[in-house]
Amino acid sequence: MAVAAVRDVVRDVVAELAPEELPLVDGLAAYDDSVVVRKLRRSGPRREPLGFSWGEVVGLMTPVVWLVLDQVAERLADAAVEGAARKARGLRRWLRRGGRPAAATIPPLTEDQLAALRQDLLDQLKRELEERTAEQIADAVVRRLARGADPGPAGPEGPSPAS
Amino acid sequence: MESTSPRIDERALGAGTTVRFALLVALLVATSSLMVIYVTIALSTYDGFGCSLAAGVAPDSDPASAVIAKRALQWEAYFACTKRYAPSPPWWVLAGWWAILALFTAALFWALPAWKARRSRVVPLATMDPDGEIAGTVAELSTVAGLARPPRVVVDPASASDGAVVFGRSGRATVRLDGGLIATRRADPRRFRAILLHEFAHIANRDVTITYLTVAMWRVYTVVALPPFLAWCAWMFRGASDSVVWSSEAPIVTRGLLITGLLTVLVYLARSDVLRSREIYADLAAVRWGADPAGWSAAGPAPVIGPGRRALRSFVELWRPHPRWDTRQTALTNPAVLFGVRALPLLLTGMTGAIVHAHMMYAITQYVLLTPWMQHLAALVSAGLVAGVVGIALWRAVVFAALTGQPAPSSARAGLWLGLGMVAGGLAAGQGTVNDWLPARPWPLALVVLAGMAFTWWLTRCAQLWVAAWHGRSLRPVALVNVATAALALSLWLLWWQTQGVAFAAGWSIDIADVRDYMASSMVGRESDPPPVSWLDVLLVAIMTVASTVTTAPLALVAVAGLWVVPLLAWLPRPGTGPPRWSRAAASGDGHAPLGPPPPGLRRVLGPVLIGGASGGAAAVALFAWLHARKQVEPSPTTFLVTTLAGMLLVLLASAALAAYAGRTAVPTHRLPAALIGAGGATLLSFAVIVALRAADGCVPALALDAGTCSWNPAVAKQLFAGILVPASPFTVLVAGVIALPGARTARRPGPTRSTGPTRPGSPASTVLGRACALALVAAALAVATVAAVQRSPQASRLPPPAEVQRVARNGAATVDEDAPVSAQSRALQVQAWRDRGGGRLMDGFYHHRRELFAMVAAEVNAGKSIADLDSVRPLCLDIANDARAAYRFFRVPDSKAQELWESFYENAVLGGTYCQRSLDVDDADRFDAAMRRLATAQDTSHAIDDRIDALIRAGGPSASRSPALGLRRITTVAYRNPDMLTIVPVFLSGRYASGRVR
Structure with missing residues (x-):
């Protein structure tokens, strides 16, 4: 098992469960993770002249999965910082100063951690999605994280779909 | 209806979107221009208000009508004062401002997509x-x-x-x-x-392009144009407590703020409304290109809600740029929503048109460009935009109603909303209010509503006529001609309303007897004992006063003639068989509804013309016979002149009324067009008879008025044309409109074949003759209108001379209550302004010349010279006389006692200066001494005037004794410049009321 980039995990989960949303993931992949998260949080229907829209598409998976996994990555990163700070007092501020990395990642997790993560994911996803969908996503995420890093063709280091 | 309803192509006529956006653009440009003029004036040394004070305006008590009249009665001095102390902002301010706005708009327009x-x-x-x-x-x-x-x-x-x-x-x-x-x-x-x-x-x-251009313009307006103006408003409010004339300023500044808020609402609502209709056009195009209408069907059924919530929902809907989904779904199968005449756009259009016109008039007033051409141009811009929006909407509604067999749209309702909009916009822009909150006479505002209703009525009825008569491939050309004609007619209304109309609403009134005597004086001289005012005097003065302003516009007669010539043209194309070509392109489906009642044969509309013309001719003969008899017994030449002029006007109006009645009776299905054609044609024929009778004056002894012998004098036609036909023309179409109003019973009910049957062609010979007559009428009308346009064009390019405006005002066109009480504070401000705006300079000039003269004379006398050697002082005597004449033309002092002194001052000064020169001519030492004594007296009088003014200023209290720059210069005369005598009274300038050699 190795560190997994959030965007890779999102892509794999979407590819498995909602392949029709893959263009969205590809489009979002053009931005840094922080930009993606900010855009996804902010996005809402806009009433523009000469626009045509029925409103939000219900049940889109990509934004939900990306935002939830980003929170997971952030929490795990915070936990790592806390641990390091406990070991080296005074370094906490220094460790924080680095800010958020351009690519959010999820470190290798133990089975217990994965089980706890699954429950955590379920709790969060159920707020946005149906229970069955939430379970499918949580399972897919756990499966993907258990597999570890998987630098595939659409990974962050791989060739861009646009290229 | 048995036939299935045809599907109407929404592109049957233009959508009118461009002209609606153009109206918004005009609103933003006009308002931005006004704002920059306000701000420029505030930042300059502009002091037009001081000139109004010097003219005797009392800021705390004078109503708007008194402001107009007081300035008009001293127009020469007031005009000179404003030229010196309140010059127009430099032209480059406005041009530069437009360039800045255009630059920012272009930049934003280009940057927005990026x-x-x-x-x-x-x-x-x-x-x-x-x-x-x-x-x-x-x-x-x-x-x-x-x-x-x-x-x-x-x-x-x-x-x-x-x-x-x-x-x-x-x-x-x-x-x-x-x-x-x-x-x-x-x-x-x-x-x-x-x-x-x-x-x-x-x-x-x-x-x-048009949507985002409007977006860019709006943002530039809010960010670039609005802030300086709001700062000006804030500055004015901040200094309100210091200002001794805040009561006059408050309505002006508050109205400025109000218009800003109103503009925001107007632009937002109008833009949203246009965008909503564009969405539906786009939906329909998409479906036409193969889009599945199911793509619009995801919304559930409209929930059942109560009337209160429904009203709220409709209100909220007004502000949204997208229509409701149920509206869009319905429009996919029935595009009626795109052909409707709705209240909101009409209201907004009326408001916008009125504001744009008021602001343009203000700008051209400020730049002293108030020639009749310029005034008419401003009216034409507004009228063109309003007619474009409303005309297209009404035409679309009429076409839709005709194609679907539904009842025609209510022109009265449409006109009511348009008129209400014009009233609201005009009030917000300060029409008829000057420095008051509301017009002194609110009831003339009802005329605006009536004008709106008349405008929509004509458009709707003509559209119905043309839709039934036209068989060409497209309706667009005929719709364009109709809308352009309506625009021209509306511009005449706006021209009158913005000048005399708003002045009348502001309380302006005229003295009928004075105006009558002034008019008559050019032909019969002034009577020492003028006759009392009769109803004929009132009629003549009213018609001449209104018509002379309206017809100063060279295109006035073109507009009036268009109102009946354009409907007459509908009879000229040969009637086709089967559905018209344009309707086949506009509607698809199994059946076509009949396109309304077809116009009957030409005889039906030309018959009334002949009836009216013949009756008018007979009435003219009777009139001249009666006048011939009357001339022997009527002691007053003024009364006889008025009777003659009013009689000829009445002959034209009566023949028009009779022909209009005959027209509406003969063609009940198109009664307004028929009545107008009857009136227009009959007026021309009756006028021709009048001209013939007057040109051949003396040939029939029983009808002779002037000549003792029979002779042919065609020159009289020109005088009668300007004096009778031109002023009568607008009123003949008004009379025809009144006769054609619904409600008045027709004498004869139309038979079924007349109202709904197919067009019944007459015999070929009669058809050709009818067409020839109609063409002759059209040609005559256009010739008359063209002659009038050419005749009036040179005069319409000039500003009326100030002396002439003042003379007209002093001859009844402006009245003022001389005994109205004035507060001590206002009196102090007035006399101070009088002295500061030229009175003091004139007295100083006299003082210096007089002192120099006395010094020179003393030196020469001391040097032993006699009167024969004093020629060197002659130029000073001349200067003193000239100074005194300038003083005569200057404002009267706004205080009766000081005015007495002022009159004594300039009389003594002008006599002193003149006698001085004459005594030098004849070497008469005694007269020279007398002249010098007069000048000394004038000097003492000028000191007395100064003392009197100082006393009045002291009596006015501390606020009035402050520097005039404090509190007074702030006033911008923004509203005080409008309405103006220049716009109200070019009335009698031509003085061409001659009816020939009447006496």
């Missing part, structure tokens, strides 16, 4: 469409939509909506798709195509 399509917000379509599938669909659909090339497509991957939007320019548009739409395109490809086609329809319909 901003909306910036990399941080969207990604190119290729990023999300590696296999080019979506791009292929885009290319295919853009071909279907007839676009020259596929638009640029970008995607906002973070947007979970399933929509799209187009922006940029119509020729180079960018379509932004939402991420949600991309995600759902496989699940719902029909909707994906429908949405793309809808956006492409916006491009094909050329909505993009």
Whole structure:
């Protein structure tokens, strides 16, 4: 098992469960993770002249999965910082100063951690999605994280779909 | 109806969107211009208010009518004062301001698409469409939509909506798709195509440029134009407590703020309304190109709600740029919503037109460009925009009603909303209020509503006539001619309303007897004992006063003639068989409803012309016979002149009324056009008879008025044309309109074949004769209108001379209550302004010349010279006399006692100066001494005037004794310049009331 980039995990989960949303993931992949998260949080229907829209598409998976996994990555990163700070007092501020990395990642997790993560994911996803969908996503995420890093063709280091 | 309802093509006539946007642009430009003029004036040394004070205006008590009259009665001095102390802002201020606004708007217009399509917000379509599938669909659909090339497509991957939007320019548009739409395109490809086609329809319909240009203009207005103006308002409010004339300023400044808020609402509502209709046009185009109407059907049925919530929902809907989904769904099968005449757009259009016109008039007043041509041009711009919007809407409604067999739209309701809008816009812009909150006479505002109703009535009835008569391929040319004619007629109304109308609402009134005597004086001289005012005097003065302002516009008669010539033209095309070609293109379906009652044969409309003309001719003969008898017994030449002029006017009006009645009776299905044609034609024929009788004066002894012998004098035609036909013409069409009003019973009920049957062609010979007569009438009307335009054009390019305006005002066109009480404070401000704005300078000039003269004379006398050697002082005597004459033309002192002194001063000064010169001519030492004594007396008098003014200023209290710059210069005369005598009274300038050699 190795560190997994959030965007890779999102892509794999979407590819498995909602392949029709893959263009969205590809489009979002053009931005840094922080930009993606900010855009996804902010996005809402806009009433523009000469626009045509029925409103939000219900049940889109990509934004939900990306935002939830980003929170997971952030929490795990915070936990790592806390641990390091406990070991080296005074370094906490220094460790924080680095800010958020351009690519959010999820470190290798133990089975217990994965089980706890699954429950955590379920709790969060159920707020946005149906229970069955939430379970499918949580399972897919756990499966993907258990597999570890998987630098595939659409990974962050791989060739861009646009290229 | 048995036949299935045809499907109406929404493109049967233009949508009128461009002209609606143009109206908004005109509103923004006019308001921005006004704002910059306000601010420029505030920052300059402009002091027009001081001139009003010097003219005797009392800021705390004078109503608007007194402001108008007091300035008009001393127009020469007031005009000179404003030229010196309140000059127009430099032309480059306005030109530069427009350039700045245009530059910012262009920059924003170009920057907006780049901003909306910036990399941080969207990604190119290729990023999300590696296999080019979506791009292929885009290319295919853009071909279907007839676009020259596929638009640029970008995607906002973070947007979970399933929509799209187009922006940029119509020729180079960018379509932004939402991420949600991309995600759902496989699940719902029909909707994906429908949405793309809808956006492409916006491009094909050329909505993009105009929409975002308006957006850019609005943002530039709010960021660039508005802040300086708001700062000006804030500055004025801040200093309100210091200002001794705040009561006069408050309505002006508050109205400025009100108009700012109103403008925001107007622009937002109007823009949203236009955008809503554009959405439906785009929906219909998309469906025509193959979009599945099911793409619009996802919304559930409209919930059942109570009337209160329904009203609230409708109100909220007004502010949204998109129509409700149920409206859109309904429009896909029945586009009636695009052919309706709705209240809101009419109201907004009326308001916008009135504000634009008021602001343009203010600007040309400020730049002293108030020639009749300029005034009419301003009216034409507003009228053209209003007629464009309203005319197209009414024509669309009439066409839709005709094609679907539904009742025609209510022109009265449409006119009511338009008129109410014009009233509201006019009030907000300060029409008829000057420095008051509301007009002194509110009831003339009802005339505005009536004018709106008359305008929509004519448009609707003519549209119905042409829709029934026209068999050409497209209705657009005839609609254009009709709307242009209506615009020209509306411009005449606006011209009158913005000048005499608003002045009348502000309380302006005239002295009938004085005006009558002034008019008569050019022909019969002034009577020492003028006759009392009769109803004929009132009629004549009223007609001449109104008509002389209206007909100063060279195109006035073209407008009046157009009102009956354009409907008459509908009878000229040969009637076709079967449905007209334009209706086949506009409606598809199994059946066509009859397109309204067809116009009957030409005889029916030309008959009334002959009846009216013959009656008018007979009435003219009777009139002259009666006048011939009357001349022997009438002691007053003024009364006889008035009777003659009013009699000829009445002959024309009566013949028009009779012909109009005959017309409405003969053609009940198109009664307004028939009445107008009857009146217009009959007026020309009756006038021809009058001209013939007057030109051959003396040939029939029983009708002779002037000549003792029979002779042919064609020159009288020119005088009668200017004195009778031109002023009568607007009133003859008004009379015809009144006669054609619904409610008045027709003498004869039309038979079924007359109202609904097919056009019954007459015999070929009678048809040819009818057409020839109609063409002759049209040619005569156009010839008369052209002659009038050419005749009046040179005079309409000039400003009326101030002396002439003043003379007219002093001869009854302006009245003022001389005994109205004035507060001590106002009196102090007035006399101070009088001294500061020229009175003091004149007295100083006299003082210096007189002192120099006395010193020179003393030196020469001391040197032993006699009167014969004093020629060197002659230029000083001349200067003193000239100074005194200038003093005579200057403002009267706004205080009776000081005025007495002032009159004594300039009398002594002018006599002193003149006698001085004459005594030097004849070497008469005694007369020279007397002249010097007069000058010394004048000097003492000027000191007394100064003392009196100082005393009045002291009596006015501390606020009035302050520097005039404090509190007074702040006033911008913004509203005090309008309405103006220049606009109200070019009335009698021509003085051409001659009816020939009447006496």
